[in-house]
Amino acid sequence: MPKSSFQEIILKLQDFWASHGCLITQPYYTQVGAGTMNPATFLRVLGPEPWNVAYVEPSVRPDDGRYGENPNRFQLHTQYQVILKPDPGNPQELYLESLRAIGIDPRQHDIRFVEDNWEQPAISAWGLGWEVWLDGQEITQFTYFQQMGGVTLDPVSVEITYGLERILIALNNAPAIWDEIWGGAVTYGEVRRQEEFEHSKYYFEVADVQAMREVFERFEREADACLEHGLVLPAHDYVLKCSHTFNILDTRGAVGVTERQAFFRRMRELARRVALAYLEQRKELEYPLLKESQTSKVERRVSTGRLTFDIRPADFLLEIGTEELPAGDVDSAHAQLLTRVPALLDELHLTHGGIRIFSTPRRLAVFVDSLSPRQPDREELVKGPPADKAFVGQIANLSYTPAALGFARKNGVEPSALEVREQDGGKYVFAVVKQKGRPTPEVLAEALPKLVESIKFDKSMRWNDAGVAFSRPIRWLVALLGETVIPFEYAGVVSGNVTRGLRPYGSPEIEIKSADKYFAVIKNAGILLDTEERKASIVEQVKQAAALVGGEAILDDALLAEVTNLVEMPTAVMGGFDPEFLQLPRDVLISTMKKHQRYFPVERNKSRVEGPKSKVADSSTLDLRPFDRLRTTPSTLLPYFIAVRNGDDFHIDIVREGNEHVLGARFSDADFFVREDLKHKLEDFRPRLGTLIFQKKLGSMLDKSERMSKLADELAHMLSLDEKQTFDLRRATFLAKADLVTKMVVEMTSLQGVMGCEYALRSGESQAVAEAIGEQYQPVPKTKAGLAVALADRLDSLAGLFAAGLAPTGAKDPFGLRRAAIGVLQPLIEQDISFDLRAALKSASALEPIPVSDEIQAQVLEFILGRLRALLIDSGYKYDVVDAVLAAQGHDPARASRAVRQLSAWVSRADWHTILPAYARCVRIIRSAGVSSDQPALSPVEG
Structure with missing residues (x-):
């Protein structure tokens, strides 16, 4: 097959989407971070007017610059942007068809829709959808926009954003983009490599931070001026310029966590004003693109014909077919159905056999054995008004009051059938209401929409004019009682007896003739319906x-659970990578494989044995040569990984090569960062913390680092550190935050501390200092020095951010202060270290650049004690015992925890009620003598 050129891919996509009704427009004329920010998307998805458009968009992301060295990362990459407004009903199918048009056959690859809860804070936009992976490589973002410019969208727009460079690499099975043909005889590198190098150098090394801050403010003022004059598009231009300027600052490592939020707030406000101004403008123009036929919603009807049903019990099936659900939502929906289906059947008075729930990324299934064909006839005793309010006249000549007549009418009985009975000390009128059982199909037709609606998710989306919300769009519904279709409609979809097969096979429609045939149909389609069966496979x-190379897979439970919910037909694919990458830190390699790629790493098996014959797809084609080169590497990891394909082993060699290329590119990226970082000692990075704002009122991360160093000296005394530990603590605290401005941590923030430890060792620091740096982010540091660094960090944040007015409110905790409080408590309690929080907070507060009053310190202490109270109660201790102890000695968490344990043991004794008065009398005597009751000599002793 001849290789494709960059130009050919673009032209084929233009032709494809033009033939499907899209306008073909042009890239925007100023820097944008993504095609989303082009007004053809940002503005046009607002309001009711339909809009179908496609265009090429060169997108500038400074922090993705790699000086032209990385095959997959560029500061300028090319997107192909498609907007479908409203949702056409089959956007995934259209997208897969477009891949075929450019030469990608989904049957020969592993194409995966992987959860992506997309948001762009700078323009106040968010949506739900997926990253689309081609053999492990993200090639497209696929999003159902829910909000843009802070405005909720109606109708919802579908965004499809292709990454053209990555697609070209995958199509041509190329190692890098630079030698691929742009068009004619001109290569991509000849067109763009020099500009890639120059812009990378500018963004990473040359751009003036102070100048960029000034430029940002100037652009912000211009945007505001444009809005004041009703100039929507010029104002939007300046929002884009603000966004690009912020990205340069971020690339230079000049934006801290809290300052980032401030920048986003400013850009978000501008974007919101632009969006509202555009909507008002279109309204004044009377929405010129809105045709009359598009103003009314489509009405969908469910057949109301007479239902036929068997008089015998029959199996029942409900299948909710969706576009790919996020892995966590698969588990959530499964758990909800486990409880709600039995409750629903009980509520409907339908007898049944076993209930089974199944869940995969594309279907949620309920199967009920032997469901009764109809409800039983029932009698229900309904309580009415008091007897003296129901009748008038003498016993021999009673007549009914309006209250009694209304009650009888409401319950469908004759007044003469009403009975008087005593209940709760009074006499009341009752009606014996006879309810005739209804056929099960009729009952379920009413109940099933409510069942589907009851399934809730942390994040839900709308997608069509039905207006309902679900995790991802519902595309088909199967509801069968035996052979009878239970008719209902939900989310614009009418139930039937047709399911869909595997995504890799084109999602063919498959008829299910009766509920009891479901499992055979699903098995024949190659789908592993049961979660535990998929996981075991x-x-x-x-x-x-892993056994093929004498290794063991690192089977992380969370990763295994996620991968299980990403596939319906799992097939393991073993791949390899260059052993030279094993020189990278182990945590970098593992994080990259697990977090970014959902791969299982492989490490040496010390007791290597010959395993059974492998079921791994076409394992004979695996290149085992890298294994022979391991003698030169010290790592316990092997240069292999295991991916899990969704599908069979058809063209597994293509899938393997694609995944190997992706991982190699990611490791090259990590290697680039580490090599750049190691050009300097860890200490050399510390001054750059001055460009990283911690919080506007609290200064930079360098300021925070200085406060931590001063606080650490005092904590060393409180924690009884010896001279050597104190020396290590001072050095570790001095270096603790330096890795935050390294390239590796800027790229992968989850490695903060991990890289600090690694770089400290490579800079010649002692093992103790490196360990303390690495432990500062751990829940329970192992060393005293590590604990002191962690406490200095957390106490500084708590005191400073409370004083700055940033205490958590309700469910909002943007600075993670609840986590910081638990991070103070947990290590002290688990290691049983006595520590005075009051004194520590006083010391931390004295170092803050803004006043921290006694009242604020008391609030911080109360906040920490609230977390301590929750921890103890969650551990099973009674709240009154916990409250009593915390009131007396909560300022010392370890001691308070011991006291709660001891007091709980005393309270549980049978003779506690006789012991308590005597103890209380002793306490009163001690207090009257002027002796404190919380002196150590008077504390309870265990045992």
């Missing part, structure tokens, strides 16, 4: 794959 295949 993955574990077996992954273990066998």
Whole structure:
């Protein structure tokens, strides 16, 4: 097959989307971070007017610059942007068809829709959808926009954003983009490599931070001036310029966590004003693109014909077919159905056999054995008004009051059938209401929409004019009682007896003739419906794959659970990478494989044994040569990984090569960062913390680092550190935050501390200092020095941010102060270290650049004690015991925890009620003598 050129891909996409009704427009004329920010998207998705458009968009992301060295990362990359407004009903199918048009056959690859809860704070936009992976490589973002410019969208727009460079690399199975043909005989590198190098150098090394801050403010003022004059598009231009300027500052490592939020708030406000001004403008123009036929919603009807049903019990099936659900939502929906289906059947008075729930990324299934064909006839005793309010006249000549007549009418009985009975000390009128059982199909037709609606998710989306919300769009519904279709409609979809097959096979429609045939149909389609069966299959295949190279897979439970919910037909794929990458820190390699790629890393098996014959797809084609080169590497990891394909082993070699290329590119990226970072000692990075704002009122991260160093000296005394530990603590605290401005941590923030430890060792620092740096982010540091660094960090944040007015409110805790409070408590309690929080907070507060009053310190202490109270109650201790102890000695968490444990043991004794008065009398005597009751000598002793 001849290789494609960059130009050909663009032209084929233009032709494809033009033939499907899209306008073909042009890229925007100023820097944008993504095609989303082009007004053809940002503005046009607002309001009711339909809009279908496609265009190429060169997108500038400064922090993705790699000086032209990385095959997959560029500061300027090319997107192909498609907007479909409203949702056409089959956007995924259209997208996959477009891939075929440019030469990608989904049957020959592993194409995966992986959860992406997209948001762009700078323009106040968010949506739900997926990253689309081609053999492990993200090639497209696919999003159902929910909000833009702070405005909720109606109708919802579908955004499809192709990454053209990555697609070209995958199509041509190329190692890098630079030698691929742009058009004619001109390569991509000849067109763009020099500008890639120059812009990378500018963004990372030359751009003046102070100048960029000034430019940002100037652009912000111009945007404001444009809005004051009703100039929507010029104002939007300046929002884009603000966004690009912020990205340069961020790339230079000049934006701290709290300052980032301030920048986003300013840009978000401008974007919101632009969006509202545009909407008002279109309204004044009377929405010229809105045709009359598009103003009314489509009415969908469910057949109301007479239902036929069997008089015998029959199996029942409900299948909710969706576009790919996020892995966590698969588990959530499964758990909800486990409780709600039995409750629903009980509520409907339908007898049944076993209930089974199944869940995959594309279907949620309920199967009920032997569901009764109809409800039983029932009698219900309904309580009415008091008897003296129901009748008038003498016993021999009673007549009914309006209250009694209304009650009888409401319950469908004759007044003469009303009975008087005593209840709760009074006499009341009752009606014996006979309810005739209804056929099960009729009952379920009413109940099933409510069941589907009851399934809730942390994040839900709308997608069509039905206006309902679900995790991802519902595209089909199957509802069968035996052979009978239970008719209902939900989310614009009418139920039937047709399911869909595997995504890799084109999602073919498959008829289910009766509920009891469901499992055979699903099995024949190659789908593993049961979660535990899929998981077991993955574990077996992954273990066998690792055994091929004498290794063991690192089977992380969370990763295994996620991968299980990403596939319907799992097939393990073993791949390899260059052993030279094993020189990278182990945590970098593992984080990259697990977090970014959902791969299972492989490490040496010390007791290597010959395993059973492998079930790994076409394992004979695996290149095992890298294994022979391991003698030169010290790592316990092996240069292999195991991916899990959604589908069979058809063209597994293509899938393997694609995944190997992606991981190689990611490791090259990490290697680039580490090599750049190691040109300097860790200490050399510390001055740059001055460009990283911690919080406007509290200064930079360098200021915070200085406060931590001063506080650490006092904590050393409080924690009884010896001279050597104190020396290590001072050095570790001095270096603790330096890795925050390294390239590796800027790229992968989860490695903060981990890289600090690694770089400290490579800079010649002692093992103790490096360990303390690495432990500062751990819940329970192992060393005293590590604990002191962690406490200095957390106490500084708590005191400073409370004083700055940034205490958590309700469920909002943007600075993670609840986590910081628990991070203070947990290590002290688990290591049983006595520590006076009052004194520590006083010391931390004295170092803050803004006043921290006694009242604020008391608030911080109360906040920490609130977390301590929750921890103790969650551990099973009674709240009154916990409250009593915390009132007396909560300022010392470890001591308070011991006291709660001891007091709980005393309170549980049978003779406690006789012991308590005597103890209380002793306490009163001690207090009257002027002796404190909380002196250590008077504390309870265990045992």
